[in-house]
Amino acid sequence: MTIGIGLLGLGTVGSGVAAILASPQGRHPLVGDLVLERVAVRDLQRPRPLTLPPERLTTDPEAVIDDPKVDIVVEVMGGLEPARSLILRAIAAGKPVVTANKAVIARYGQEIAAAAASQGVYVLIEAAVGGGIPIIEPIKQSLGGNRIQRVSGIINGTTNYILSRMADEGAAYADVLADAQRLGYAEADPAADVQGGDAADKIAILAGLAYGGPVERAGIATEGIDRLEARDVAYAAQLGFVVKLLAVAERVQDDGPSGPPDGVALDVRVHPTLLPKHHPLAGVHGVNNAILVEGDPVGQVMFFGPGAGAGPTASAVVADILNIAGIRQVGGPQAGLDPLLAASSWRHCALVDGSLSRHRNYVRLSTRDEAGVIGRIGTCFGAAEVSIQSIVQLDAREGEAEIVVITHEVREDRFREALAAIEALEGVERVAACLRTL
Ligand code: NAP
Numbered sequence: 001m002t003i004g005i006g007l008l009g010l011g012t013v014g015s016g017v018a019a020i021l022a023s024p025q026g027r028h029p030l031v032g033d034l035v036l037e038r039v040a041v042r043d044l045q046r047p048r049p050l051t052l053p054p055e056r057l058t059t060d061p062e063a064v065i066d067d068p069k070v071d072i073v074v075e076v077m078g079g080l081e082p083a084r085s086l087i088l089r090a091i092a093a094g095k096p097v098v099t100a101n102k103a104v105i106a107r108y109g110q111e112i113a114a115a116a117a118s119q120g121v122y123v124l125i126e127a128a129v130g131g132g133i134p135i136i137e138p139i140k141q142s143l144g145g146n147r148i149q150r151v152s153g154i155i156n157g158t159t160n161y162i163l164s165r166m167a168d169e170g171a172a173y174a175d176v177l178a179d180a181q182r183l184g185y186a187e188a189d190p191a192a193d194v195q196g197g198d199a200a201d202k203i204a205i206l207a208g209l210a211y212g213g214p215v216e217r218a219g220i221a222t223e224g225i226d227r228l229e230a231r232d233v234a235y236a237a238q239l240g241f242v243v244k245l246l247a248v249a250e251r252v253q254d255d256g257p258s259g260p261p262d263g264v265a266l267d268v269r270v271h272p273t274l275l276p277k278h279h280p281l282a283g284v285h286g287v288n289n290a291i292l293v294e295g296d297p298v299g300q301v302m303f304f305g306p307g308a309g310a311g312p313t314a315s316a317v318v319a320d321i322l323n324i325a326g327i328r329q330v331g332g333p334q335a336g337l338d339p340l341l342a343a344s345s346w347r348h349c350a351l352v353d354g355s356l357s358r359h360r361n362y363v364r365l366s367t368r369d370e371a372g373v374i375g376r377i378g379t380c381f382g383a384a385e386v387s388i389q390s391i392v393q394l395d396a397r398e399g400e401a402e403i404v405v406i407t408h409e410v411r412e413d414r415f416r417e418a419l420a421a422i423e424a425l426e427g428v429e430r431v432a433a434c435l436r437t438l
């Protein structure tokens, strides 16, 4: 029995999916049952790496969904609209959906999941996070018996590629970003990558699955790498750290009396972070992603692999198609959806006020190079109960100095109070950079 696939989009990811379907030899036998029936694109004249019969291509995505030969709809066009409406249209037509669109799932995941549950169809999203890394199904299924403490990771391939090449080769930010776009890693608007929004979408999705309830996307504190200066990457290296764009979702209160009723309180954030060189995530370079899941009783589990690009992302999309195809081949779902594969939410996730969270910091201060400045800075930190791990002067010329401070773990509001006092000090020009440190 063949299964008709309708593809919405034939760009980087869509072309990768089409290439797998066109060469089933040596893959799981179910791949041979998948037939690419219709494909929606924006521009019929654009040259494509794979030749498809012209009658299969259309500029009308709704025609793909409505085609009776299409059994599974694969949305890889990106953007919020019309992608969201097309996913809902496919669900309303009773057709399962596979999507790589983290922007839509992070914002409209609840609406889509509710529609899918009421229609009894699956919406699978393995490709939405971590590119080729299996992480969605492991969190939903394989780690389901754990109480998850923290999910942290490098989950944007473009920024990790940029940071790796800046650190290794001293390459210029703009040149490396252009390479990432050419290689198909970046979003259509790369601001989503470099400003941290793409990673925030992904950590919202991971946290929602790991903690069992939707996470408010707009509440995630997000900082990208677009304002990161090469000198901070270099200073971090001198001090034994690697700078990575990290996404973190952490349980800060146990469920029960101290936490929100029937819920869990989470600290969810995205920011450039100094990782000690021996940290498991510090060795993740180039377009690779890695996600560290910490749970009770499993301990630490790390998932690693290529986080973007045509082949790896298509690998995840096809895995989802095969999951659905396998269920269709045995005649299901007749008795409702499998609650693990469909992903359900069972409690409320509340985001905590980030000013009360505790962490280490890296601060670079531009100062005058004169007696007493370091002492006054130390006094301000002490007055705010911010304990300093190290304070060094790293560059001094023509009466100016750069002072870098690494703090111990401190509360964010105390740290901000100290910075405000330091900025007003005689001899301190400005707080030039401020980064989280693990
Ligand atoms: P892309 O290269 O820009 O491809 C988008 C495709 O969708 C193109 O074929 C485009 O047609 C088509 N399209 C866009 N709007 C359309 C419309 N209104 N009607 C018909 N066709 C339309 O994007 P991509 O990199 O493959 O990414 C697709 C999705 O996968 C996004 O949600 C992205 O976030 C996600 N994703 C991407 C990666 C990656 O590494 N690239 C990894 C994971 C997830 P034309 O070709 O005619 O322009």
Ligand code: HSE
Binding pocket: 128, 129, 130, 131, 155, 156, 157, 158, 159, 185, 186, 187, 193, 198, 307, 308, 309
């Ligand atoms: N632009 C995304 C990234 C694609 O660089 O990680 C994979 O989701």
